[in-house]
Amino acid sequence: MLPHFPYKRVLFVKAALEYPLGRQVWQRCKDLQLETIQLKGSRVTGxxxxxxxxxxxxxxxxxxVSVRRDLEFAACKPSAHFQLPLVSGxxxxxxxxxxxTQMGKRPYTRLYVNIEEILDQAKSVIDSRQPHVTVFEAAATSDPLPxxxxxxALAQAIAFFAGxxxxxxxxxxxxxxxxxxxxLDHRxxxxxxxxxxxxSVVARFEHHTPSVKLRLKAxxxxxxxxxxxxVLIAPVILEPGWEESYRALLEEISRLGLQGADIRFEIISHRFTTRAKKRIAEVFPExxxxxxxxxxxxxxxxxFGYGKYVYDEGSLAAMKSFFEKEIAARFPGDVIDYII
Ligand code: SF4
Incomplete structure (x- = not known):
């Protein structure tokens, strides 16, 4: 049984049911008594x-529930070489x-059931780039966990990459x-x-997501x-009292007792585009x-060529030195990937 299933309806493109995983997902949705709809082709309607x-x-x-036909993996700079498309949305x-601003007016989640074909393609890409290591990002256009x-699919991908x-x-x-x-034997x-x-930021802006406590436990x-x-701290919002709030968050992370484990930090300040601002006003007028x-x-x-509003130089410099100092005080060694 799924702990919490966030979807109200599940649409199946026709070809998905030709794959064992597609049929398995169909059956599970039926067992969960979810509204399941079989589409006539690959166009998502309804x-x-x-x-x-x-x-x-x-x-x-x-x-x-869909089949990934395009197996040309998009680039995923700077954190990885390529996207690994298991899920989008x-x-x-x-x-x-x-x-x-990327998922259209109806931002549904799409999962792919031809995992073997996607991983076979990943193998070809890895082979073509040897002797270099090739890094794939499975969350470039999604959160793949829900x-x-x-x-x-992730378990299958983790087992594949272990080899x-x-x-x-x-x-x-x-x-x-x-x-x-x-x-899993992830190697x-x-x-x-x-x-x-x-x-406070999560409660105000991250609707329908689990609490920070649950994420840190995971x-x-x-x-x-x-x-x-x-740990990705993003977006950092520089509002009154931000230092105390983010210090408390780092303190909570340090109390997990993971010093010595392989943990990297990525810190991204809040930024927005004019397009995103307009879209947010449409969807969340309040x-x-x-x-x-x-x-x-x-x-x-x-x-990527478009303009965005970022914090001014002075604010960014203050944020950078704050996180460098506070992370160094709790996690020894070189653990920060970037602060931007
Ligand atoms: S968890 Fe939030 S930020 Fe992450 S992909 Fe989902 S909606 Fe976007």
């Missing part, structure tokens, strides 16, 4: 919603989600369903990172199971997310 807000919420409660409703109890001397997997999540991954080839924030379990692990272009912000062109 998700209700008249307004942008309604369409967003209905999309978030929809899971599409996420049932969480974080106001500042990076997928906010559907893991249904598919076991690849030159292949590495990584993913980041806000969800704690890691139990099925703990006993340290998969890094599991948890995205966290202060309880981090502790993953690290104790010998996985290389990581949002209190600080997005005032004039206040402590500067406009910058990012690596």
């Amino acid at each position: 998700i209700p919603g008249k307004t942008p807000r309604e369409s967003y919420f209905q999309g978030k409660q929809t899971l599409v 996420c049932p969480g409703m974080c106001e500042y989600c990076y997928l906010q 559907v893991e109890p249904l598919t076991g 690849q001397p030159l292949g590495r997997l990584r993913f980041v999540t806000k969800f704690p369903q890691v139990d099925s991954l703990l006993d 340290g080839h998969t890094r599991i990172r948890f995205s966290v924030n202060t309880p 981090l502790q379990k993953a690290a104790r199971a010998g996985y290389p692990a990581g 949002s209190t997310l600080p997005m005032d272009e004039g206040q402590s912000r500067q406009f910058k062109f990012g690596q």
